[in-house]
Amino acid sequence: MPIKAKICGINHPEALTAAADGGARYIGLVFFAKSPRNVSLPLAAELARMVPTGVRTVGLFVDPTDDFLDQALAQVPLDLIQLHGGETPERVAAIRAAHRLPVMKALKVETAADLDAASAYEAVADILLFDAKPPKDSILPGGNGVAFDWTLLTGRRWSKPWMLSGGLTPDTVAEAIRISGADAVDVSSGVEDRPGHKDPALVRAFLEAIRAVA
Template identity: 50%
Template structure:
């Protein structure tokens, strides 16, 4: 899978943003969800967005955010893409895309093949589908839990642009890419030293492992 796209998500500090850029990642993700340990305030997002401008694609991750919240986030970060990580309907995804005129990534929680089939409903309204491990029913946040789903479910997937997420780390990303042929990978907890705190060395190792697998 030549040229695999690498996204580092849940960034919240300037040093880890700089490490992400230095490692050669393609996308930097910023989480706007107060229940998440990776949540960034608008003021912080603005500063990080300014630092990232023109150097890496900026992704704003939200969870069932309303228009007012999205307006504020877009004004602060000036993202290149929007990632919808909640229970947004097909209609909501289309409305967000029309309102902001930005590419949209729609996250799909996966536990079995039926979840992948369900994703087809979003294909015409989302630019990219992100397949993540489905959270437990009582989970406080919809992602970033470090949980892996059965990658065999994605073998041979041909439903358009997509990303693989869920439990990836520097040690397993090459195998995940080999099994799935994913064109893009997304990591958050797998490059942390503790929950919500990114590790610069792990970021570099993850990008290197993904790039090595795509040669």
């Protein structure tokens, strides 16, 4: 089965084209002001209109207010809401019900105990995303270029689809898939030539590495 890929933090057309043409299944747009990948709503709307049929547009939010979600969804055609903050299962369920869109919930992992939190979200999220816990000095909840121990996922099963993230690069993604058993992966900083700027060549290399695994 082909490995599905999400390229997150797209903020310019060249990177989006490289991702879509290379076979990415998901395009991620970041709505978090502190991130170097943050996009304005008008730019996000422009980029979303470029996403081809069959590729899903994902909006990444960090503990968003209802007002901001309403604004974003009124302007940007999204297929999926990604929640990457400290949202509780109750908050995830409320957002999903209010906006009638599937929701991906990111869970921050450092130890096996962190995976136990996943069970509380299985009933309310459509996709689980396992990302590395950010360094203590980071203001970003994700996109820090940090990996966690992929063996923590070996042999684990959940009732919902899941995706692996955290420190993946064109050079490491094949091993990460082999060890974790992931059939979907998410990358952000690992395909950048500087913080917040996706390098189309690295995007293509990442997607080629995934195809080689499949």
